[in-house]
Amino acid sequence: MEAGFAGRDMGGDRVVTTTATQSALESVPALLARNAIENANLTAYREKEFGIWQSWTWKQVKAEVDALAMGFLALGMAPGDHVAIIGRNRPALYWSMVAAQSVGAVPVALYQDAAADEMAYVLDHCGARFAICGDQEQVDKVIEVQEEVSGIEQILYLDKRGMRKYDHARMNWLMDVQAEGLAARSRFEAELKTRRAALNYDSTCVMLYTSGTTGKPKGVVLSNRNILETAKASCQFDTLTRKDEILAYLPMAWVGDFIFSMGQAYWAGFCVNCPENETTMAADLREIGPTYFFAPPRVFETMLTQVMIRMEDASAAKKRMFDKYMAHARKVGGLILDGKPVSAGDRLKYRMGEMLVYGPLKNTLGLSNIRVAYTAGEAIGPEIFDFYRSLGINLKQLYGQTEASVFITQQPDGEVRSDTVGVPSPGVEVKIAESGEVFYRSPGVFVEYYKNPESTASTKDAEGWVATGDAGFFEPDTGHLRIIDRAKDVGKMADGRMFAPKYVENKLKFYPNILEAVVFGNGRDRCVAFINIDLNAVGNWAERNNIAYSSYQELAGHPRVLATIQEHVEAVNASVAEDPMLSGCQIHRFLVLHKELDADDGEMTRTRKVRRNIVAEKFADLIEGLYGGADSVYTETEVSYEDGRKGVLKATVELRDAKVVAPDGQRMAAE
Amino acid sequence: MLDQSAEGYVTADGRQIGPVVLELKNITLRFGGVEAIKNISFDIREGEIRAIIGPNGAGKSSMMNVISGFYVPQEGEIIYKGYKRAKMPPYQVARTGIARTFQNIALFEGMSVLDNIMTGRMNLMKSGFLKQALWWGPAAREEDEHREKVEKVIDFLEIQHIRKTPVARLPYGLKKRVELARALAAEPQILLLDEPMAGMNVEEKEDMSRFILDVNDEFGTTIVLIEHDMGVVMDLSDRVVVMDYGKKIGDGTPDEVRNNQDVIDAYLGVSHDE
Numbered sequence: 001m002e003a004g005f006a007g008r009d010m011g012g013d014r015v016v017t018t019t020a021t022q023s024a025l026e027s028v029p030a031l032l033a034r035n036a037i038e039n040a041n042l043t044a045y046r047e048k049e050f051g052i053w054q055s056w057t058w059k060q061v062k063a064e065v066d067a068l069a070m071g072f073l074a075l076g077m078a079p080g081d082h083v084a085i086i087g088r089n090r091p092a093l094y095w096s097m098v099a100a101q102s103v104g105a106v107p108v109a110l111y112q113d114a115a116a117d118e119m120a121y122v123l124d125h126c127g128a129r130f131a132i133c134g135d136q137e138q139v140d141k142v143i144e145v146q147e148e149v150s151g152i153e154q155i156l157y158l159d160k161r162g163m164r165k166y167d168h169a170r171m172n173w174l175m176d177v178q179a180e181g182l183a184a185r186s187r188f189e190a191e192l193k194t195r196r197a198a199l200n201y202d203s204t205c206v207m208l209y210t211s212g213t214t215g216k217p218k219g220v221v222l223s224n225r226n227i228l229e230t231a232k233a234s235c236q237f238d239t240l241t242r243k244d245e246i247l248a249y250l251p252m253a254w255v256g257d258f259i260f261s262m263g264q265a266y267w268a269g270f271c272v273n274c275p276e277n278e279t280t281m282a283a284d285l286r287e288i289g290p291t292y293f294f295a296p297p298r299v300f301e302t303m304l305t306q307v308m309i310r311m312e313d314a315s316a317a318k319k320r321m322f323d324k325y326m327a328h329a330r331k332v333g334g335l336i337l338d339g340k341p342v343s344a345g346d347r348l349k350y351r352m353g354e355m356l357v358y359g360p361l362k363n364t365l366g367l368s369n370i371r372v373a374y375t376a377g378e379a380i381g382p383e384i385f386d387f388y389r390s391l392g393i394n395l396k397q398l399y400g401q402t403e404a405s406v407f408i409t410q411q412p413d414g415e416v417r418s419d420t421v422g423v424p425s426p427g428v429e430v431k432i433a434e435s436g437e438v439f440y441r442s443p444g445v446f447v448e449y450y451k452n453p454e455s456t457a458s459t460k461d462a463e464g465w466v467a468t469g470d471a472g473f474f475e476p477d478t479g480h481l482r483i484i485d486r487a488k489d490v491g492k493m494a495d496g497r498m499f500a501p502k503y504v505e506n507k508l509k510f511y512p513n514i515l516e517a518v519v520f521g522n523g524r525d526r527c528v529a530f531i532n533i534d535l536n537a538v539g540n541w542a543e544r545n546n547i548a549y550s551s552y553q554e555l556a557g558h559p560r561v562l563a564t565i566q567e568h569v570e571a572v573n574a575s576v577a578e579d580p581m582l583s584g585c586q587i588h589r590f591l592v593l594h595k596e597l598d599a600d601d602g603e604m605t606r607t608r609k610v611r612r613n614i615v616a617e618k619f620a621d622l623i624e625g626l627y628g629g630a631d632s633v634y635t636e637t638e639v640s641y642e643d644g645r646k647g648v649l650k651a652t653v654e655l656r657d658a659k660v661v662a663p664d665g666q667r668m669a670a671e
Numbered sequence: 672m673l674d675q676s677a678e679g680y681v682t683a684d685g686r687q688i689g690p691v692v693l694e695l696k697n698i699t700l701r702f703g704g705v706e707a708i709k710n711i712s713f714d715i716r717e718g719e720i721r722a723i724i725g726p727n728g729a730g731k732s733s734m735m736n737v738i739s740g741f742y743v744p745q746e747g748e749i750i751y752k753g754y755k756r757a758k759m760p761p762y763q764v765a766r767t768g769i770a771r772t773f774q775n776i777a778l779f780e781g782m783s784v785l786d787n788i789m790t791g792r793m794n795l796m797k798s799g800f801l802k803q804a805l806w807w808g809p810a811a812r813e814e815d816e817h818r819e820k821v822e823k824v825i826d827f828l829e830i831q832h833i834r835k836t837p838v839a840r841l842p843y844g845l846k847k848r849v850e851l852a853r854a855l856a857a858e859p860q861i862l863l864l865d866e867p868m869a870g871m872n873v874e875e876k877e878d879m880s881r882f883i884l885d886v887n888d889e890f891g892t893t894i895v896l897i898e899h900d901m902g903v904v905m906d907l908s909d910r911v912v913v914m915d916y917g918k919k920i921g922d923g924t925p926d927e928v929r930n931n932q933d934v935i936d937a938y939l940g941v942s943h944d945e
Contacts, residue, residue: 050822051834161827162885165685279832643877 027199027224029065029102031266036062039242039269045091048276048284056091058269064092064178068099070188071181075130075154075172079104079195082126082207084152086110086119086142087134089248089274092158092174094261096132101205104195105130108207108219109253111606112138113599115644118606120145122209126219126450127151132174135159139166201225206262207450208255210402211605219450220255220402229443230405231263233426237410238372242269244291245369249274249281254607255402256376260294263405285366293373297380298608300395302536303365304384305512309540325353326390333358333390338414358391367393374398374410376421377607379483379502381510385418397421399483403459403466404428405444409481420480430481436471437487471500489612491522497584499527501612504576504585511568512537513561516597518615519587520623528626529590530619531565532556532597538564553651556592562656565592569658577661586660589626591633593619594651600640625655679716682909689717691750692893693738693861698747700733707733708744709917715861720887720894722904724928725914726937731897732774734914735865738895739771740764766794770859772850774866774897780839784849787838788824791856792817824855827889828882844875848882855886861893862886868900876900880907905929913937 025031035044035058044058056064077083083100085107087093097107108126110119112134119141123131131152133139139157146152155171157163163173181188205224209217234240248261261272270292275284311322332346342350362368373388373395380397388395398410399421408430411422424430428442441464448456460466471490472483484490485502493499501519508517508531515534521527533556542549542558549555573586597603603615616623618637625633637649679688693715700708707730715721723731736742738749740761749756751767770791778787796803796817798810806814825831828848833841838849847867854862867883868876880903886892898904904911905925913921913928915937921928928934 048831050819050826051831052822161889164888276831277829283832 026201026228027101027196027203028098028205028227028262028266029196029199031228032058032062032065032098035266035269042242042269043271044265044269045094045272045274046288047091047274048280048287051276053273053287061091061095065095065098065102066192067178067182067185068095068174069102069181069192070185071177071179072099072103072105072130073188073191073195074180074184075177077103077105077130079198081105081130082108082128082151084108084110084123084126084128084131084142085252086112086131086138087158087252088112088278089250089252089257089261090134090158091272091274093132093134093252094248094272096156096174097206097262100130101199102192102196104198104203106204106207108209109251109258110209111251111253113251114141114606115600115640116141116144120148121216122219123149123152125217126207129153130156132156133158136162139163139171199224201228204447206258208253208258208402211607211609218452218455221447221450222255222405223447226405226444226446227259227263228267229427230259230407231267233443234259234407234410235264235268237412237426238292240264240268240270240292240372244268244270244371245273245288246270246292246294247273247275247281247285247288247290249278249284250294250296251606255406256294256400259406260292282366286364287366289366289369291369291371293367293370295373295375296377296607297375297384298378300375300380300384300388301512304387305534305537307361307365308512309536312540312544322357325357326387328353329358329390330386333392334386337389337392337394338416354392362391362393367391370394372396376400378609379506379509380418381506382418383510389416398425399481401466401468403446404440404442405446407444408438408440408442408468411480415478415480417480420475420478420482422481423479424481430474431465432473433467435487436473436484436490438468438470438472438481438483439465440468441465493521493527493584494523494525495584498581499585500582501527501585503582504529504572504587505610507572507575508568513541513564514568516610518597518610518612519585520616520626521585524627526588527585528623529569529587530615530622531569531590531592533561533565533592535596552596553594553649556594557651557654562592562654565590566656566658573658573660583661587658588660589655589657591622591626591653591655593622594635594653595637595639595649598639600642601638622653622655625653630655679718686718686888686909688719688909691715692717692752694750695734695737696748696750698734698737698744698749700730700737700742700744707917708737710747711914711917711919712747713912713919713922715893715895716910717860717893718887718891719910720883720896720908722896722898722908722911723914724898724901724904724911725920728916729914730917731914732865735771735863735895735897738861739769739863762794765857768858768860769863770854770857770861771863772847772854772865772867774869776843776846776850778838778846778850778853781837783835783837784830784841784852785821785825785834787849788821788852788856789817791853792821794857820858821856824852827855827885828852844871844878847871847875847879851879851882851886855890855892858890859892861895864894864896864898866897866899868898868903876903883907 025034040059041057043055044061046053046055083105085093085097100107110122128151131142133142139155142155156174156177158174160173201224203224205222205227207219207221209219246260250257265272273288275281311319328349332342332350335342336350370393373393376398396411396416399408400406407425408428409422410425428440430440433439445464445466469487470483471485471487472481474481485500489501491499499522504519505517508514513534514531516532518530519527535552538555538561542555555561569587569590576586577583599606604610621635622633632652632654634652639647639649679690681687691714696712698708698711723734725731737744740759743758798813802810825834830848868879887894911925911928913934920933920937921931
């Protein structure tokens with residue numbers, strides 16, 4: 001394969017982007033071929049293994065992918081085959097995706113923490129012939145469901161550990177496949193070339209399953225056009241170049257990771273760093289110091305909580321210095337980042353702070369080199385958002401969906417706020433329907449839901465407009481989009497006032513003590529809420545206040561915890577009451593749930609979004625108690641343990657009243 | 672009864688067990704007038720997971736110390752790899768390929784996990800104290816080689832995230848795992864584990880059991896195990912020696928031992944004159 005490039009200069013930083021090569025860049029393998037020439041000796045991938053960062057240049061990656069692809073040909077992988085990829089972010093799994101694309105197959109990434117039966121649905125639905133697993137754990141799950149899923153013919157695995165005794169009749173070590181591919185080069189090289197040449201803008205790039213807060217997951221088919229056009233536009237938006245570095249740690253099954261670690265990485269030619277394992281993420285982040293970073297709000301929240309917990313334990317002098325300079329940063333940090341005028345004295349003080357507090361703090365968090373950071377998926381608390389921005393970290397928000405190849409709107413530099421999601425991304429048209437639902441149209445719009453024409457038709461109309469399912473509006477002054485809630489979750493209360501649960505839940509979740517909140521009230525005369533406390537934050541508080549507890553359940557039922565949560569709920573009520581349109585959503589009664597909402601119990605999606613209906617159904621007795629006026633309710637809940645066993649959790653949950661604020665003047669009906 | 676020919680046998684889960692690697696013949700160990708071990712004989716086969724169980728004070732740990740060379744029995748002989756083992760200090764026994772962990776964790780608390788595991792390779796280092804201190808020439812190269820081996824162990828036991836954490840800051844379950852890592856770093860043929868699960872919760876026990884099986888499976892290490900948790904012992908081990916008051920009262924597969932009347936009596940506490 002390198003023969004074709006023999007004699008060409010493999011120099012590092014040459015810019016060769018003629019129109020001739022551009023027009024042929026219609027697939028990820030084509031981008032890889034380009035990078036292997038233009039960025040031949042630049043680092044494409046790094047992975048920490050055995051305590052050392054191992055790295056691969058683009059040229060080496062091309063060789064690895066080619067060998068893998070020929071190995072896949074040797075196994076009989078045919079165009080249109082679906083190839084399931086299950087595992088944590090590792091270079092070889094990314095290469096497997098590109099290798100599968102190279103032979104015309106379609107990679108389908110699965111959530112590695114999915115239980116076997118969830119996996120069975122996806123494997124069966126896409127009819128995968130091949131499953132590429134990260135390790136023994138994933139192999140075991142695939143074997144477990146292999147009976148019901150008839151399609152799987154070959155299981156490949158990456159980590160050899162524990163695999164020696166398995167029946168290898170239809171199983172292979174990925175590296176063996178690669179070695180066989182290399183050995184059989186003379187037989188398959190021509191075929192590989194033909195298969196690659198057949199790829200174009202309309203061939204399928206990847207299929208990703210939406211997490212689905214309701215119903216079964218749907219397979220979103222994304223074409224090369226979707227991915228590459230989106231990657232191109234978004235790279236330009238934030239001027240991402242080959243010099244950027246990212247840490248690939250988010251699930252490979254999530255469209256965001258595919259865009260950042262594949263689409264944008266291959267388009268811009270930047271380096272993808274894979275952490276050593278899930279638990280070393282923080283240390284690896286610090287060692288790599290990425291320039292471009294994406295994290296859901298939860299990650300930023302956790303980091304901030306960690307910082308605050310550790311500052312509580314710091315010496316008084318350090319704590320004073322931290323508090324003083326953080327107060328200053330809150331005042332001017334954001335303004336300096338946005339390029340707004342700030343007095344010379346304040347600038348000087350900020351610079352001092354950078355030296356004493358912000359710099360070392362950013363270094364500890366691994367965020368020193370960040371040029372662009374994004375958060376999305378959920379609303380982020382304004383305080384958390386401002387904390388990072390005040391440190392000089394360019395944290396922005398974006399709004400996106402799997403169906404859009406991520407980007408719908410994003411915030412340009414200098415126009416960043418915590419309560420909007422920004423302006424339409426380049427190439428994306430956005431319109432708001434009369435119902436308030438947000439629609440968009442872009443080159444990134446998905447081809448179809450796999451084997452599901454009804455859903456495709458109900459989501460995407462003939463002109464290519466896609467319904468997001470979210471209700472929102474454009475701010476008249478700034479042109480920024482604001483999202484209120486899921487359109488289907490926005491309802492009416494018994495007296496006709498608007499019910500927007502997410503709006504209230506987000507306000508609740510901005511308190512570090514509250515991990516999750518679920519608000520009910522559709523069709524009722526008042527709202528009630530379930531609260532999940534954050535075991536980290538509340539546990540730390542309990543430790544400092546000498547409150548002994550042995551389990552989540554016990555801490556969640558502690559009277560002082562309930563009192564604190566009550567204060568939060570009442571503060572939220574006061575804030576909700578300020579908005580006349582939504583004042584009906586104040587919480588009259590609440591309880592702190594005796595268990596954490598968990599994806600294993602089906603209460604959340606794998607991306608940790610609450611499944612409202614399932615929660616309502618499962619805890620119907622508690623909801624009735626809240627509306628019925630009881631002081632406490634005894635309940636039994638079935639829980640699944642990590643190893644798949646089931647158990648029953650028994651608890652008596654205390655229900656509490658919260659003060660509500662009477663809205664000023666006339667109530668406004670939401671029409 | 673297992674078919675125990677000289678060449679070995681095949682376990683229920685299909686593992687090939689080799690010939691006898693260590694044989695204890697008529698071992699008697701006395702502390703003054705107290706006989707801790709009374710005329711005990713048993714053997715350990717290559718690739719086997721061999722458990723020693725018994726009530727408190729039965730002499731299990733003493734037996735472990737005899738194998739590791741810490742105690743020298745007054746009577747009896749130890750045949751290791753076909754030769755009678757001469758009287759030798761424990762560090763020399765370690766050099767012959769026997770490593771151990773301790774009932775009470777015996778790590779260097781102030782040192783990092785990595786350094787602790789590195790000490791497991793002390794016996795394999797060729798350069799002397801001075802060369803290592805100067806970290807010069809071959810000594811530096813040698814350290815790289817040893818570090819590589821240690822990193823493989825770290826990867827194997829999934830403790831990458833605590834590589835540089837001082838041991839004192841680790842929870843108990845992880846300390847136990849670090850101790851196993853240090854023993855493994857010595858690349859032993861026989862690994863002696865003295866109550867590896869003591870004081871662990873169910874999840875930690877499951878993890879540790881998995882690691883023990885993996886060590887046995889991946890490296891073919893022979894494992895001798897003392898453990899109180901009967902569930903763990905019966906699940907993990909191929910053959911079990913049962914001791915009571917310094918005597919051997921049972922020896923065989925978990926099933927045989929479970930149905931042995933003497934063993935049942937010892938555990939249920941039947942009075943001895945019955």
